[in-house]
Amino acid sequence: MVQALDDVVVLDLTQHIAGPYATKLLADFGADVIKIEPPWGDPARRLGPFLGDDPHPEKSGTFFYLNCNKRSVVLDLRTEAGREALASIAARAHLVVESFKPGTIEKLGIGWDFFQRVNPRAPMVSVSNFGQTGPYRDYLASELVIYGFAGEMYSMGETDREPVKMFGTAALFESGSAIAAACMGALWAAKRFGIAQRVDVSLAETHFGGVDRRHATAIAYQYSKRKTLRAASRSSGMPGGIYPCADGYVDFTNASIRYDRVLEMLGYPEWATDPKYTDPATRLNPQIVEEWNVHFLEWCLQRTKREIWEEARRAKVLCGPLFTMEDLVNDDHFRGRGFWTTVEHPVMGKVTIPGRPFIMPKGGWQLRRPAPLLGQHTEEVLRECNLPEAIIAEVVTAAQKGGVP
Amino acid sequence: MSRKPLEGIRVIDLCVVWAGPFATMLLADLGAEVIKPENPHVWQPMTRGAMARPPQAYLMLAPAWGGGYPNNVPGERPWNYCPTFVSLYRNKKSFTVDLRTPEGKDVLRRLVAISDVVYENNATGTLEKLGITYDWLREANERIIFVRVPAYGSSGPYAEARALGIHLEAVMGHTLLRGYEDADPSSNTAIYSGDYLAGAQGAFAVMAALWHREKTGEGQLIEIAQAENAAAMFTQAIMEYTMNGRLLTPIGNRDIFGRYPCNVYPAKSPGTAETCDDRWVAISVENDEQWQGLVEAMGNPEWARDPRFATNEGRAAHAAEIDARIAEFTRERDDYELMHLLQAHGVPAAPVLEASRMFDDPHLRARNFFRTQTVEGAGTHEYVGPLWQFPETPVEFYQPPVTLGEHNEYVYKQLLGFSDEEYARFEALGHIARDFDPSIP
Numbered sequence: 001m002v003q004a005l006d007d008v009v010v011l012d013l014t015q016h017i018a019g020p021y022a023t024k025l026l027a028d029f030g031a032d033v034i035k036i037e038p039p040w041g042d043p044a045r046r047l048g049p050f051l052g053d054d055p056h057p058e059k060s061g062t063f064f065y066l067n068c069n070k071r072s073v074v075l076d077l078r079t080e081a082g083r084e085a086l087a088s089i090a091a092r093a094h095l096v097v098e099s100f101k102p103g104t105i106e107k108l109g110i111g112w113d114f115f116q117r118v119n120p121r122a123p124m125v126s127v128s129n130f131g132q133t134g135p136y137r138d139y140l141a142s143e144l145v146i147y148g149f150a151g152e153m154y155s156m157g158e159t160d161r162e163p164v165k166m167f168g169t170a171a172l173f174e175s176g177s178a179i180a181a182a183c184m185g186a187l188w189a190a191k192r193f194g195i196a197q198r199v200d201v202s203l204a205e206t207h208f209g210g211v212d213r214r215h216a217t218a219i220a221y222q223y224s225k226r227k228t229l230r231a232a233s234r235s236s237g238m239p240g241g242i243y244p245c246a247d248g249y250v251d252f253t254n255a256s257i258r259y260d261r262v263l264e265m266l267g268y269p270e271w272a273t274d275p276k277y278t279d280p281a282t283r284l285n286p287q288i289v290e291e292w293n294v295h296f297l298e299w300c301l302q303r304t305k306r307e308i309w310e311e312a313r314r315a316k317v318l319c320g321p322l323f324t325m326e327d328l329v330n331d332d333h334f335r336g337r338g339f340w341t342t343v344e345h346p347v348m349g350k351v352t353i354p355g356r357p358f359i360m361p362k363g364g365w366q367l368r369r370p371a372p373l374l375g376q377h378t379e380e381v382l383r384e385c386n387l388p389e390a391i392i393a394e395v396v397t398a399a400q401k402g403g404v405p
Numbered sequence: 406m407s408r409k410p411l412e413g414i415r416v417i418d419l420c421v422v423w424a425g426p427f428a429t430m431l432l433a434d435l436g437a438e439v440i441k442p443e444n445p446h447v448w449q450p451m452t453r454g455a456m457a458r459p460p461q462a463y464l465m466l467a468p469a470w471g472g473g474y475p476n477n478v479p480g481e482r483p484w485n486y487c488p489t490f491v492s493l494y495r496n497k498k499s500f501t502v503d504l505r506t507p508e509g510k511d512v513l514r515r516l517v518a519i520s521d522v523v524y525e526n527n528a529t530g531t532l533e534k535l536g537i538t539y540d541w542l543r544e545a546n547e548r549i550i551f552v553r554v555p556a557y558g559s560s561g562p563y564a565e566a567r568a569l570g571i572h573l574e575a576v577m578g579h580t581l582l583r584g585y586e587d588a589d590p591s592s593n594t595a596i597y598s599g600d601y602l603a604g605a606q607g608a609f610a611v612m613a614a615l616w617h618r619e620k621t622g623e624g625q626l627i628e629i630a631q632a633e634n635a636a637a638m639f640t641q642a643i644m645e646y647t648m649n650g651r652l653l654t655p656i657g658n659r660d661i662f663g664r665y666p667c668n669v670y671p672a673k674s675p676g677t678a679e680t681c682d683d684r685w686v687a688i689s690v691e692n693d694e695q696w697q698g699l700v701e702a703m704g705n706p707e708w709a710r711d712p713r714f715a716t717n718e719g720r721a722a723h724a725a726e727i728d729a730r731i732a733e734f735t736r737e738r739d740d741y742e743l744m745h746l747l748q749a750h751g752v753p754a755a756p757v758l759e760a761s762r763m764f765d766d767p768h769l770r771a772r773n774f775f776r777t778q779t780v781e782g783a784g785t786h787e788y789v790g791p792l793w794q795f796p797e798t799p800v801e802f803y804q805p806p807v808t809l810g811e812h813n814e815y816v817y818k819q820l821l822g823f824s825d826e827e828y829a830r831f832e833a834l835g836h837i838a839r840d841f842d843p844s845i846p
Contacts, residue, residue: 007620025606049645061644065640131794140748142689144669148755155594155759157585162669167661168639170638173638181608184613185411186795188616195798198796202794209791211493211600212601214760218492219786221761223488224474224476226473229468229469230594232592254451318568319567319568320575321576323581324578326652333563336560353640353647357637359629362623363613
């Protein structure tokens with residue numbers, strides 16, 4: 001079946017999470033993403049969770065999700081044969097994406113000049129922690145360091161405790177999403193105007209400029225000199241924030257903006273229709289809010305999170321139950337919509353992962369192949385590039401020798 | 406102005422709140438002409454602010470990012486000044502039209518006919534009430550790409566559920582996965598990471614669909630169910646469950662891959678959290694070599710030379726003790742000094758930066774990250790820069806955050822060919838305005 005990007009070849013020199021998530025999106029929509037791995041593999045192969053808790057490089061869930069639909073070619077870029085093979089792939093590519101530490105590809109002799117020489121039409125997207133220029137160019141980072149520095153982590157958590165970040169590596173997925181947009185921008189500039197440029201993506205800047213509050217906390221300060229206090233989402237408003245219920249928790253953030261709907265959800269009980277809760281003059285009084293919340297908490301504790309959400313949906317009240325992954329993966333809504341995808345992998349067997357990121361009926365998402373085994377496509381890809389057999393043999397031997405970074 | 410990747414592509418922004426406007430802003434940054442039709446008689450909550458005319462008291466009750474208006478007053482035209490709005494409406498155009506009237510809807514139809522993309526993320530049913538459906542758009546323009554961002558999708562039991570980013574993240578598991586390991590989930594702060602993910606991917610989706618259209622001539626309807634889109638961020642928790650049947654629980658700032666130490670530590674603070682003057686440094690050690698770097702940076706203290714700490718297993722077993730020791734080291738030191746010291750020893754570290762401090766950061770200054778813009782009635786300020794740097798097709802902030810109806814003349818006269826008389830008639834009918842109707846609070 002035709003896919004939107006099936007005429008695009010991507011030379012993918014990214015590793016870990018953010019870059020591979022971007023190239024995964026390109027691959028999901030049809031691009032032929034050729035993933036170059038060093039003989040020791042993408043470090044994401046050593047990140048959990050592992051199937052059966054076995055830390056095997058072909059059993060990483062993180063690697064699996066990020067690399068479905070890609071082909072893996074192992075090259076030792078420290079060798080002449082490795083670089084020659086790289087050049088032959090680059091010559092056929094429409095886009096190069098890389099995430100080495102700034103300065104690394106230049107040291108290896110495969111910098112922007114190298115790619116311009118072998119393929120002057122291909123743009124390159126370079127991903128790094130802080131960008132290719134500036135005093136922190138060579139600084140190291142992790143998800144925590146990037147998000148703490150550049151995301152809105154400072155204002156997350158309890159006032160009297162330390163700031164606390166998002167789950168896992170969520171911030172790197174956000175960056176990956178921004179990188180995917182940059183890749184398409186670079187591809188469009190090349191396609192329409194023949195402009196091949198090296199795009200500089202700083203993971204930090206993808207958060208400094210990002211929509212999850214930080215863009216606005218910055219301008220809020222410029223406008224008003226106000227800063228954003230770190231404060232928890234405890235119940236506040238009528239209702240607002242997170243409440244316990246019979247079997248867990250429900251989030252009613254901002255639900256109070258439509259008190260008419262809240263009353264509808266509650267079934268207009270006498271306590272809730274008291275004018276002191278509807279009068280704008282008294283509604284914001286903290287004591288009255290607290291009093292209201294005593295009643296509301298009682299209502300919540302008598303119901304399960306699903307029962308509460310059903311009532312909220314009926315009345316069109318903003319609400320979300322706090323689901324566990326067990327709740328989520330077994331939920332009828334997402335199953336019924338065909339969201340989850342099960343893929344067969346030669347080592348892992350059947351693996352269930354989140355499916356399409358969005359539904360695009362024409363040329364859209366497809367799962368064509370599971371994540372590649374390390375170097376699974378080295379010979380296949382190099383033959384497609386018409387590389388002489390002698391060099392292919394040399395590349396494969398160098399790759400098999402393995403070695404260390 | 407230099408070439409732009411998406412110049413000549415016209416996008417109609419029927420978006421609200423954050424996820425939709427972020428997508429169209431990224432398209433605008435890449436050169437698309439993004440036009441926002443706005444109804445001066447209808448308030449879209451939480452787009453140009455919570456209210457058209459917020460009382461002074463409301464501004465101070467709202468968090469700074471919602472209520473931090475210029476000089477802490479609502480101002481003459483408050484709908485042009487809300488921090489969340491101005492952060493998302495650079496490089497876009499605005500015109501006003503009442504889409505509830507037949508002649509107003511016809512204006513939209515004529516604009517659709519000369520556009521490439523319509524993008525919307527309204528509550529389910531909102532556009533249907535106005536008669537704006539994919540079929541209606543396609544009748545006006547066969548090649549149109551229509552992107553919809555319903556919270557849970559247009560089908561299934563949750564299709565009608567009302568949600569902001571925070572609610573669908575709760576459903577997708579995020580709220581039970583993040584936060585302090587020793588506190589209940591209500592100690593979390595409301596966040597909107599799903600708006601980020603779906604927004605940036607919406608821009609990607611449009612550019613992929615345009616690529617497809619270039620080859621086939623086909624437009625289409627794209628559905629980004631924001632909840633489904635957010636799932637990727639929780640991959641490790643999802644796969645821990647689907648592969649191993651295990652449910653993850655919050656681990657605070659620790660590393661999900663079990664590398665120690667990884668946390669935020671107190672730094673020398675000029676004040677307390679109540680005035681946002683507390684300071685913290687994030688440090689994350691990913692291997693034994695980095696641990697040795699940290700030990701050296703701390704001056705090789707005896708406790709750190711303990712051979713049990715030389716391996717990750719040992720550090721994991723004594724994580725609390727190590728964290729307490731590191732905190733002793735960081736507590737009286739400046740957060741930036743700690744970053745430079747630790748980075749010089751090969752250890753990933755940075756201050757947990759309170760937003761106002763980014764304007765003093767020498768790295769961001771060296772990269773010319775900030776852009777100065779002037780909004781009529783709000784004054785001249787520095788805004789955060791673009792998400793990426795394109796050297797040959799640079800992202801320029803050529804249009805400051807757009808004020809209501811700023812491009813009325815451009816859209817009606819230049820794009821749609823209205824005569825002066827027709828324009829005056831539409832003005833008289835109440836379509837054309839720079840202010841929201843006085844009846845709107």
